[in-house]
Structures are given as C-alpha cells and as structure tokens.
Amino acid sequence: MKELVEAIAKALVDNPDQVVVRAVEGEQVTVLELRVHPSDLGKVIGRQGRTAKSIRTILGAAGMKLKKRLTLEILE
Amino acid sequence: MLQPFVQDGKIDRVALTAELRRFLDLLLGSARFELAYEICLRDSVAAEDAVESPEIEVVFRGRDQDVLLERNAELLQALEYIALRWLRLDPHFYDHVRFDSGGYRALRIEELKLSARVAAERVRETRQPFRFNPMSSRERRIIHLVLKEQPGVRTASEGVGEQRQVIVYPAGKN
Numbered sequence: 029m030k031e032l033v034e035a036i037a038k039a040l041v042d043n044p045d046q047v048v049v050r051a052v053e054g055e056q057v058t059v060l061e062l063r064v065h066p067s068d069l070g071k072v073i074g075r076q077g078r079t080a081k082s083i084r085t086i087l088g089a090a091g092m093k094l095k096k097r098l099t100l101e102i103l104e
Numbered sequence: 105m106l107q108p109f110v111q112d113g114k115i116d117r118v119a120l121t122a123e124l125r126r127f128l129d130l131l132l133g134s135a136r137f138e139l140a141y142e143i144c145l146r147d148s149v150a151a152e153d154a155v156e157s158p159e160i161e162v163v164f165r166g167r168d169q170d171v172l173l174e175r176n177a178e179l180l181q182a183l184e185y186i187a188l189r190w191l192r193l194d195p196h197f198y199d200h201v202r203f204d205s206g207g208y209r210a211l212r213i214e215e216l217k218l219s220a221r222v223a224a225e226r227v228r229e230t231r232q233p234f235r236f237n238p239m240s241s242r243e244r245r246i247i248h249l250v251l252k253e254q255p256g257v258r259t260a261s262e263g264v265g266e267q268r269q270v271i272v273y274p275a276g277k278n
Binding site (some may be wrong): 029031032035036039040074075076078079081082083085086089090092093094 | 136137181183
C-alpha cells in the first residue's frame with residue numbers, strides 16, 4: 029500500500045519528486061508516513077480534509093483485506 | 105489548474121480512460137480488493153429527466169462489491185474522489201465521471217428525487233422549512249434540480265464542508 033499512497037500523493041501535488049512515504053511496520057498496524065513539499069500540504073489534505081479522509085477510507089478498507097490496520101500520517 | 109485531460113472544454117476520453125486504468129489497476133493490485141471494473145463511455149446528452157449524465161462510468165463487480173457500498177458507499181465515493189483528483193479535473197467536470205457498483209447510483213438518485221418531492225409537499229403543507237441531512241455536493245445538486253420547478257418552495261444550501269445541507273423553504277419566506 030506504500031506504493032499506492034506514494035502514487036496518489038505524486039499525482040496530486042505540484043512537486044512529485046518531493047513525495048516520500050515511509051512505512052513503519054508494527055505487528056498489527058502499519059503507519060504510512062507521508063511527507064510532501066510544504067506548499068503541497070493542502071493538496072494532499074484537500075478542502076475540509078476531504079482528500080486525506082478519502083485516502084484513509086481506502087486504507088481502512090484495504091487493511092481489512094490485508095488483515096492489518098493501516099494508518100496514514102501526513103507529516104508537516 | 106492544469107488539466108491534462110481536457111481540451112477545448114471537452115474531456116479527452118481516450119487519454120483520460122488510459123490514466124483512469126492506470127489508477128484503478130494500481131489500486132486493485134495494491135489493495136487486493138476482489139473487484140473487476142469496466143469503463144463505460146456514453147454520450148453526455150442524456151434523457152431529459154436525468155439529473156446526472158456521466159460520459160465516463162466505472163462499474164465495479166466482484167466479491168468485494170459490498171465493501172464498496174457499506175456506510176452509504178463510503179469507499180466507492182472515496183475512490184471516485186481520489187480518481188477525480190488524480191486526473192486533475194476541474195470540479196466543473198466532476199459529474200462527467202462516475203463510479204458505480206450494483207446500480208447504487210441510480211437507486212440513490214431515485215431515493216433523492218423521492219425524498220425531495222416528499223419534502224416539498226411537507227413544506228407546502230406546513231409552511232415550515234425542511235432540513236435534509238448533510239450530503240455531498242453531487243447529491244445536494246440533485247435535490248436543487250428536482251425542486252427548482254416545484255411550485256411553492258425554494259431551496260438553499262447551508263453549512264460548511266461535510267455538514268453542508270439542503271434546506272427547503274416555503275417560497276417567498278427567508
């Protein structure tokens with residue numbers, strides 16, 4: 029799922045080369061840390077947080093399939 | 105905003121469909137959803153009573169169809185929204201692309217049309233405003249469209265973000 033989050037973020041931002049996703053693996057949880065260029069933060073969060081919420085919804089459903097809790101942290 | 109898939113005010117269907125496939129294949133491959141999809145293209149000129157006329161429709165089928173439709177199709181709508189952002193479409197074009205599964209959208213539109221008519225009737229009878237539950241801009245638009253020709257009522261949207269809702273007022277009353 030790291031690749032998917034990275035691809036989504038790269039598609040949304042103006043500085044795709046500045047997108048970094050790091051997966052921190054726990055036993056039952058994987059935290060996906062997303063870093064983008066500061067000027068692109070709004071693009072990955074979206075109006076009223078809708079983009080971030082949609083990505084989290086996708087991760088939530090994918091986590092059910094992969095039997096692992098997937099959490100997205102957007103780092104500022 | 106740069107819109108790579110819009111030219112002369114029209115969607116470049118071939119290029120957009122190819123990019124949509126790239127997104128969907130990556131998504132289904134990564135998340136292992138047991139879903140297949142079909143992209144249907146149609147003329148955007150639709151029947152007169154149609155409130156939505158998407159020219160590009162992605163229809164999902166498969167064992168995980170139910171997962172898409174849980175909680176008012178939360179996942180289906182999230183996928184659609186991310187796809188629209190991925191494609192860098194201007195919001196003006198959002199209703200040209202639609203994601204669906206198991207006929208959910210058509211059913212939902214019928215439900216909204218019916219709710220709108222019932223609400224209008226109630227407002228005409230009681231002369232009191234009626235407040236719908238918060239809904240997406242796409243769904244609010246349907247309510248506005250259905251009620252714009254109805255006598256004795258007018259509609260407005262109020263609230264911010266996910267709390268934005270349609271209110272039906274008796275005509276001539278604020």
